Amino acid sequence: MLEIRDLKKSYAEPSGNPLVIIDIPRLDIGAGEQVVLRGESGGGKTTLLHLISGIVTADSGSIKLDGMELNKFSESARDRIRADKMGYVFQTFNLLPGFTALENVRLGMTFARKKMNLERAKDLMNRVGLADRMNYMPNQLSVGQQQRVAVARALANKPRLLLADEPTANVDPANQNRIIELIQEVCREDVVAILLVTHSDEISKRFERVERLEQINLAIATAGAMEL
Amino acid sequence: MNLFSIAIRNLLYRKLPTALTMLSMALGVALVVIVLTISGVVEKTFERTSNVGYNLIVGAKGNSIQLTFNTVFFLSQPVENISYSYYMEYMPGDDRQKEFKRIGGILKEPERSGLYASRMKNGFAIPLCMGDYIGSFRCIGTTPDYFRLLKHGDMNDLDYRFSQGRNFVDYSDEHGYFEAVLGSQVAAGMKLKVGDEIFASHGAAGGTAHDQAFRIVGVLAPTGTPNDRGAFVNIEGFYLLEGHIAPDRDEASGIEKKGTIVAPERESALSKVRLPIEKREVTAILIKSEGPRAIGLQKDVNKTQFAQAISPIAEIAGLLGLFIQPIKWALLALTSMVCLVSAISILVSIYNSMSERKRDIAVMRALGASRDHVTLIILVESVLIALGGGILGWVAGHAVGPLANAWTESATGVRIQFFNVNSALEPWIVPGLILIGTLAGIIPAMSAYKTSVAKSL
8 A cells, every 4th residue: 555665855954965864765554554663753753754645755766655656746736645545643633723623523524535524524523432522622622632533633534544643642641542542443444554653662562563763764774874 | 614614713713813804994995985975975966956957057257167056056156147138038939028018127129039039949047146145045036937947856857845835926915025935954954934034134144134024935845955055035026125236237338337226116015016127137047948959059148248058967067077076086095095904904914823823734734735725715814804894894884874864865865775885886895805805815825825834743
């Protein structure tokens, strides 16, 4: 479902020299597969998620989603693919403060070409255990509840791939496992692949496949060798 | 959800800044609507006034605008006078001969018809004498034909009606030649009614009053014309007042001959003795002549050395173009500037909100919104503020009209309805608001367009 080959991305340092952040020769994720990506801070985890979601473009290499070469598409085309085929859960939830919980979920389906109806949004709210909180504003929800709304939003458009960037970093330990369970359960039911970024051992144990960024990203090894 | 509902939600989330910017736009649009309403009322008043029921005014040679102001609007001062015998030249058919027999005096060739009689078929000529005042209102000496033959109204098809009493007559056994009819505003302003006496003052408001009183026999129902502000007296009585007798003049030079102002001998106020023709002058003559005859008549009169004939409709249209339209456009320009300032406040308000909305925009982009989507949302917000404020302002501006009806209807005869569209420019307000809103939203929308998703998340 997701195939990454020879993916490279660099940013300019203040000195003007290019700093290679991503150098991944190969990474594959199958349909419905649930993968954790571990790595230290600054290792390029978020950059990798941005590359896969099409928010930024790679310098070179290939990212194929269901056979579509993302790097060859224009920005607006990548936006459409992201709207249709991907869901994104952010570390800080990023619910829009002026919209109710239900409306935030519906935002997740607003920009997709396949039009989802209100019933799907209500069904997702029900599945994340917030059927009685649909008309609450984000500031009326607890942290754990906000993240559950964010999960429902990410799945609103029936994506093929869910990208989660440290989704439990701001959630209390008691709720962390619940959030991860929820993500895994809903994705399993809807056959949605997961690429979840975390640096938590606890969370990593819940996934069958764990990739370490240091092992798949040559840029980290190269940077380490240069420091030595 | 769609982009429109997202924009509405965003505006509702920022209620206070949204409301304030809408209010400023409402003020601007209300001012525009009020200016259009007022100019509509003024133009309608002028148009209504220009439907005077006669197609020419003949007066002494001089300033045509002054003649119009004086005769139609009872403003300014009379130009000069022309002889009563000259007025008689306009009498249709054999009326000239009949008039000579009725009044008496000296008249050249009294057996012939008027020089312009052939052009006056189915028409009329009504004399006016101006120069006196009743209080601060103009006193007009005229004949009963003024209210019998003239009509008023938008279609010039309404007869003059009396809310009290009747029209004055040429001679009454009760009051002789001294009957008067007041316009509605004169009666209300001076608290006069049928049966009261009035004394005209000579030459100026507050000037020396004549000794002879006129008896009020009628009060006009409001017409929405300058006639509401006139006090009309029987011309026969007007001529018998001191100072209204014309002197003899040298035929060649027109210079007054001294010692020739002689009042006729009358035993009492009810005497039937009239001022003879050669002692009379008129300020203006209201002429109704059929179409092409009127044009020929106007040309012939204007060729004379001492008289001019003007078309009141043409003069009033000229006044509109000369004074009213430029003032209207100047006021519209001013009120449009207010709208422009409001548009700038929309721009500033939305632009200032962009820094705190960068993350929200980045989130929407991460959810699959394109740059065009987020740009459009900002533009829609801007247009909604402009339109929302504009609609509020339109309602407020239109509400002023009916609220002021008590004054405007009595002063101008024009009744302003809430949904009156008072100007052909008014339908352009909505497209104008959409344009203003779009232009005001461009800069903030570009800021949304350029938002970096990666940096903002």
